[in-house]
Amino acid sequence: MTAPLHEARPTGPGRALPDTQQGMRRRNLARVMHAVSAEGPLSRAAVASRIGLTRAAVSTLVDELIRTGLLEELGPERPGRVGRPGSALAVSGRGPAGIGAEIGVDHLAACAVDLRGEVRARAVRHGTNRGRSPEPVVEELTGLVRRVVAEAERAGLWPAGLAVAVPGLVARDARTVVRAPNLDWQDVDLGAMLPGEFPLTVDNEANFGGLAELWLGVDTPGDFLHVSAEIGIGAALVVDGSLLRGTRGFAGELGHVPVHPDGPECGCGGRGCLEQYAGEEAVLRAAGLEPGEDRVGLLAGRAADGDPDVRRALREAGTALGIALTGALNLLDPEGVVLGGALAGLAPWLLPSLEAELSRRTAGPARPVSVSRLGPEGPLLGAAHSVVRAVLDDPAAVAGRA
Amino acid sequence: MTAPLHEARPTGPGRALPDTQQGMRRRNLARVMHAVSAEGPLSRAAVASRIGLTRAAVSTLVDELIRTGLLEELGPERPGRVGRPGSALAVSGRGPAGIGAEIGVDHLAACAVDLRGEVRARAVRHGTNRGRSPEPVVEELTGLVRRVVAEAERAGLWPAGLAVAVPGLVARDARTVVRAPNLDWQDVDLGAMLPGEFPLTVDNEANFGGLAELWLGVDTPGDFLHVSAEIGIGAALVVDGSLLRGTRGFAGELGHVPVHPDGPECGCGGRGCLEQYAGEEAVLRAAGLEPGEDRVGLLAGRAADGDPDVRRALREAGTALGIALTGALNLLDPEGVVLGGALAGLAPWLLPSLEAELSRRTAGPARPVSVSRLGPEGPLLGAAHSVVRAVLDDPAAVAGRA
DNA sequence: CTAATTTGTAAACTGCCATGACGAAATAGC
DNA sequence: GCTATTTCGTCATGGCAGTTTACAAATTAG
Secondary structure, eight states, rough: OOOOTTTOOOOOOOOOOOOOOOHHHHHOOOHHHHHHHHHSOHHHHHHHHHHTHHHHHHHHHHHHHHTTEEEEEEOOOOOOSSOOEEEEEEOOSSSSEEEEEEEEEEEEEEEEEEETOOOOEEEEEEEEOOOOOOOHHHHHHHHHHHHHHHHHHHHEEEEEEEEEESEEEEEETEEEEEEEEETEEEEEEEESSOOOOOOOEEEHHHHHHHHHHHHHHHSSSSSSEEEEEESEEEEEEETTTEEEOOSOOOOOOOOSSSSTTSSOBBSSBBBBBBBHHHHHHHHHTTOOOOOOOOSSHHHHHHHHOHHHHHHHHHHHHHHHHHHHHHHHHHHHSSSSEEOOHHHHHHHHHHHHHHHHHHHHOOOOOOOOEEEEGGGGGHHHHHHHHHHHHHHHOOOHHHHOOO | OOOOOOTTTTOSSGOOOOOOHHHHHHHHHHHHHHHHHSSSSOOOOHHHHHTOOOOHHHHHHHHHHHHTHHHHHHHOOOSSSOOOOOOEEEEOOSSEEEEEEEESSSEEEEEEEEESSEEEEEEEOOOOOOOOHHHHHHHHHHHHHHHHHHHHTTTEEEEEEEEEEEEEOTTTTEEEEEEETTEEEEEEEEEHHHOSSEEEEEEEEHHHHHHHHHHHHHSSSEEEEEEEEESSOEEEEEEEEEEOOOOOSSSGGGGGBBBSSSOBBTSSSBBBHEEEEEEEEHHHHTTTOOOOOOOHHHHHHHHHHHHHHHHHHHHHHHHHHHHHHHHHHHHOOEEEEEEEEHHHHHHHHHHHHHHHHHHHHHSSSSOOOEOOGGGGHHHHHHHHHHHHHHHOOOOHHSSSSO
């Protein structure tokens, strides 16, 4: 009788979707899939107690999921406790697959992930894409995707959707790249250029990286900031287990948060944005290095060798990051911060000054800053997994296909 | 077949609530209430088409809502179109009421709002609460609440809950005031001191102000930043129609976003926080005024009189606000910004420099900065309405009482 | 005054989950 | 070894929610 009141769902007339029995069934199918997917092989009775339905109801749900090939019966569990042993259920390894793809500045990649989360096929092509026009790049990517799809199909999987991570801002239609500075692309409609056989989602690589951290991270909370630096400096804002995208889909532009309001001019029109202090180019310049091919590797190598200029440059970048993150933490109060992408590799030299700045500026218990263990794989895996999650979230939608 | 994939609900095993037929009914009752509440008197057929159920289903839902006193039948609509005229339904003006209360720095207030959103009773007591200990203040507030409740009951209403707005940080339990600098309170458990007859929610006045803007604002989008300055400078982050609270409930602390990282020291441990430039005390100091009783009124008065020092101080505060908001806009990409609380009254002198700073620093179309029309009433109304929303969101929960 | 249209309700129908009972398959105790 | 106990999966039954279909009531159009 004394609980917070104003958070009950649904709120607002906007989400006035009807609630019918079919919808109920769909949501319960999803709950079964989530339970089995999250907690390994499970008996029907175990699923029932996890999701709060009766064994009888779960039985019919499971039957349907087995019929449509999304669950598999592994056979009787090894007993150990009294009572008849259950029959273990697992997510199918031969059903739908999520196809992920990535357009990186220096590479292209694609992979196929099954419902179990296992990577079943992958293909990579190295070589810079800076300044290349979209058509040939997307054509090459399509080739990789087709290879990965073919391999997945040989393994008994079928593609349920394609998700593409790109180094730039993506419109809310999830098809159009509005601006990708490092590729020099503008308003490119990937939806028109990629194969149309399956549902397509295009998103910022920082967003997919953040989602990968949420879904695959070891002990990632449901509420965190995932900071990555491939394109400028982007952050994925994960709030309560889902991504905050903003009205136009541009949320998380940490790179243009003002750090020193009277600092050097920035391409965005502002002054002293974080990117002027912790962006790739800025750090290279401060370290006295020339921009070459593998810029991050170069920085990490020099820093490991003890190059004082590089170390100082990274230290200062960490401080600037700390200032910008102070603002973000004050605004969002997340549970933690995760450094991903290029920042993960440079973390050893960024973290000390970053954490010093944070603890100096924020009162109360320090928020943990951790380093992503997914490394550069994050965006690609996040993309593929986003398709898998979509299947888990609405198994009925996928049942018809195959 | 080409839609964004990874946003379908439910996501994550966390919200594994069972989905039974009773839950379905409850959600559909809520949909009916929302439809009628949002779109004025409506016939059963109109509700049915709005929420996507059949007329028959809506009929039984409406019957139940009328029986429990949440809806009222107004009688036949005046015809005008062909066909049998419908029977108008309206939200009841004699059912549950939301009781809102506010502990302000310079006043106490309480009010009762019916399901229609009408204020049916109010009580105010002026006089500063700075430095007073919690007990007598809460006792006085309880007196106001009891007066308002009694008046509401005389009008045929019954209190469905009490929501209290306080000028400080509130723990996620929605009962405890962690810190209220302007009252000099710390760790005060209001839940233990307020009447326990109805469900209680305590929240930051900035949050309630933001919710009021969302629910009562004229053309407020579902995605905005509501900035107010009563306690330091707080922002309510409304994302997709609901409030972003943060892990500990401290989200929106705009006042401690760094503006000039090497600026003057701040109480929070940092340097150059926004509060050092746009906080009440800072502005008064910059304007060469002494802190007195009605500080905001004083500033507004002098500014209107053309006092150059005051004008300059406000101009500079606007600039600082613009810098901090640039960061927030880059992070959150909201649809707009609303100035509320004290800032609304000072808007004429803050806005020019604020908007100049924003348009200089952010690329793309400028985000509209608007001024709240609720003024100082926002938090109190938001509190009362939060109770009303809770009833609309789950009418079945309230049906038993009364 | 009749035809067309729309509203609200009642009866029959379908779908979904709960309940309760039962056989199957294991352990525990004697 | 044998029986009692426990747990699992399934089946038949029942209740509940919304849909479908049909119909009377109340209005406008011609």
